[in-house]
Amino acid sequence: MPNSTSRWLWHGLAVAVLAVFGASLYIASKRIDYTWRWERIPQYLISTEGEEQKAPFDGFVAVSEDGKQLSMTALRSSETTSFTDFSRVLVGNGDLVFEGDVLAKKDQLGPGPLLIGLWLTLKISALSLVFALVLGLVVGLGRVSKNPAARDLAAFYVEVIRGTPLLVQIFIVYFFIGTVLQLSAFAAGVVALSVFTGAYVAEIVRAGIEAVPKGQVEAAQSLGLSGFQTMRHVILPQATRRVLPPLAGQSINLIKDSSLVSVMALTDLTKAGREVVSSTFSPFEVWFVVALMYLLLTGVLSIAVRRLEKRFAAQG
Amino acid sequence: MSTPVLIEARSIEKRYPNGVLGLKRASLSVQAGEVVVIVGPSGSGKSTLLRTFNGLESITGGEIVVDGHVLHQRSADLRSLRQRVGMVFQQFNLFPHLTVLENLSLAPVKVLKLSAAAADERARALLVKVGLSDKCDCYPSQLSGGQQQRVAIARALAMQPAVMLFDEPTSALDPEMVGEVLEVMKQLATEGMTMCVVTHEMGFARAVADRVIFMDAGEILCEDPPSAFFDAPKHERLKTFLRQIL
Numbered sequence: 001m002p003n004s005t006s007r008w009l010w011h012g013l014a015v016a017v018l019a020v021f022g023a024s025l026y027i028a029s030k031r032i033d034y035t036w037r038w039e040r041i042p043q044y045l046i047s048t049e050g051e052e053q054k055a056p057f058d059g060f061v062a063v064s065e066d067g068k069q070l071s072m073t074a075l076r077s078s079e080t081t082s083f084t085d086f087s088r089v090l091v092g093n094g095d096l097v098f099e100g101d102v103l104a105k106k107d108q109l110g111p112g113p114l115l116i117g118l119w120l121t122l123k124i125s126a127l128s129l130v131f132a133l134v135l136g137l138v139v140g141l142g143r144v145s146k147n148p149a150a151r152d153l154a155a156f157y158v159e160v161i162r163g164t165p166l167l168v169q170i171f172i173v174y175f176f177i178g179t180v181l182q183l184s185a186f187a188a189g190v191v192a193l194s195v196f197t198g199a200y201v202a203e204i205v206r207a208g209i210e211a212v213p214k215g216q217v218e219a220a221q222s223l224g225l226s227g228f229q230t231m232r233h234v235i236l237p238q239a240t241r242r243v244l245p246p247l248a249g250q251s252i253n254l255i256k257d258s259s260l261v262s263v264m265a266l267t268d269l270t271k272a273g274r275e276v277v278s279s280t281f282s283p284f285e286v287w288f289v290v291a292l293m294y295l296l297l298t299g300v301l302s303i304a305v306r307r308l309e310k311r312f313a314a315q316g
Numbered sequence: 317m318s319t320p321v322l323i324e325a326r327s328i329e330k331r332y333p334n335g336v337l338g339l340k341r342a343s344l345s346v347q348a349g350e351v352v353v354i355v356g357p358s359g360s361g362k363s364t365l366l367r368t369f370n371g372l373e374s375i376t377g378g379e380i381v382v383d384g385h386v387l388h389q390r391s392a393d394l395r396s397l398r399q400r401v402g403m404v405f406q407q408f409n410l411f412p413h414l415t416v417l418e419n420l421s422l423a424p425v426k427v428l429k430l431s432a433a434a435a436d437e438r439a440r441a442l443l444v445k446v447g448l449s450d451k452c453d454c455y456p457s458q459l460s461g462g463q464q465q466r467v468a469i470a471r472a473l474a475m476q477p478a479v480m481l482f483d484e485p486t487s488a489l490d491p492e493m494v495g496e497v498l499e500v501m502k503q504l505a506t507e508g509m510t511m512c513v514v515t516h517e518m519g520f521a522r523a524v525a526d527r528v529i530f531m532d533a534g535e536i537l538c539e540d541p542p543s544a545f546f547d548a549p550k551h552e553r554l555k556t557f558l559r560q561i562l
Contacts, residue, residue, distance in 0.1 A: 213407075213409075215405060215407050215409040216409060216411065218372055218403075218405070218409065219403075219405060219409035219410075219411070219468075221372070221394075221398060222370055222372065222398055222401070222402070222403035222472070223398065223399075223422070223423035223427065223471070223472070223475060224395050224396070224398040224399035224423060224427040224475065225422075225423060225426060225427060226395060229427075233422060233426065234411055234422075237413045238411075238412065238413050241413070
């Protein structure tokens with residue numbers, strides 16, 4: 001089949017272009033004075049550092065011969081104490097240690113800062129998405145309402161939010177509203193992101209409702225359905241199918257926009273990335289990894305939405 | 317005992333916001349059990365007139381009383397009126413996200429508060445009547461135009477209306493599907509359903525109508541029994557119209 005052969009040729013060309021692009025990136029990075037240290041990255045994804053055992057007072061340490069037990073005698077009193085819950089001893093037998101010194105560590109697998117940041121990004125995005133959908137639905141209904149006050153208020157909200165940068169909104173929510181209402185940074189982040197995304201969701205909802213043919217409303221009303229019943233049983237179910245693709249796009253935007261909350265005292269994935277950069281001095285590797293992690297989140301979401309769309313499309 | 321008048325329209329007027337008159341002093345009364353067919357050139361206000369009978373189109377003058385509901389008042393209870401008036405549209409307007417059965421039972425359950433089982437039973441009986449009992453679980457998009465329109469008729473009947481309005485029910489259909497829809501309508505007429513039909517199907521008008529009404533430029537120009545209407549048209553404009561279409 002010549003047709004399918006030429007199709008694969010074109011796919012091959014795409015791969016070749018990407019390969020050339022990757023190679024030139026590699027060559028470019030060779031020409032600058034930068035040492036790649038990919039081996040430093042994994043420990044920030046998965047940490048092995050566990051609990052630390054610290055000296056409760058100044059004194060001398062004694063380590064048992066098998067290294068399984070650690071005991072301490074106080075310097076200025078007869079107080080003694082011992083530890084067993086550790087896997088690595090950091091001091092030697094007979095050492096003099098002071099209060100707060102780390103004596104031993106317990107090795108324990110756990111999420112590193114990047115994974116913890118990813119989790120916060122996921123949490124803040126998911127929570128904001130839920131609020132944004134509710135807010136967007138209400139405001140979207142307000143946009144198409146017969147009541148002029150509802151229409152005005154909805155239009156005002158949408159215009160103000162879409163006309164100002166998210167970063168500025170985050171500062172306003174964090175510094176002004178957050179201070180007045182005593183919001184935590186996390187709550188302020190959720191508020192800022194939901195209010196911002198809600199405005200876009202409202203426009204999507206409005207467009208979805210307006211795209212339902214007028215005949216559907218007339219048919220529903222002719223059957224005696226009330227305005228609410230028409231909305232609930234006839235318009236919204238049909239609008240849902242139409243709004244799914246743009247809502248998916250907006251949710252992906254929300255995940256990406258959530259990186260801006262890192263300007264508040266919130267350690268999301270982006271903030272975690274910045275912290276890891278400052279401790280590794282490997283900005284290139286870290287930002288590539290962070291980008292990949294965002295891509296993972298948004299990729300999973302768009303696959304999920306495509307599944308959902310297929311299911312909706314099945315009903316003719 | 318005289319038969320009750322179901323639709324009484326007295327010199328109704330419809331003026332659009334741009335000043336155009338859609339209906340001019342149109343008067344019409346329809347008695348229970350009557351089949352009234354409205355014909356006329358496109359843009360003559362046939363559909364507009366029909367749509368005023370269930371409040372889909374508001375009027376700017378005159379009076380309409382349908383099944384005891386006074387429509388021209390601001391406080392008109394359109395919802396309870398519409399439960400008594402079935403409407404069939406040119407474009408079917410079935411609910412595409414619901415199955416055929418769900419299309420039929422939605423309003424009986426939500427508006428008449430029928431139990432799901434009772435609405436289901438009623439819906440199935442109506443689908444048998446329109447010859448689509450095997451399509452219960454299909455979605456509208458899986459049906460032909462003629463089948464969709466028959467479902468739409470059944471959907472309107474599921475509310476057990478006192479009068480049925482048909483707004484060009486066969487105009488959007490392929491020619492070979494017109495017959496099956498008209499057949500269902502004829503059967504309804506035989507059963508004594510009160511019907512107002514806007515259509516271009518002159519054969520149907522001649523065979524089924526008790527009265528045929530001719531409209532032009534928003535006015536009702538004449539109304540006659542079909543024999544007089546078609547065989548001995550009195551009005552000049554009706555003569556021209558009949559010459560053009562027959």
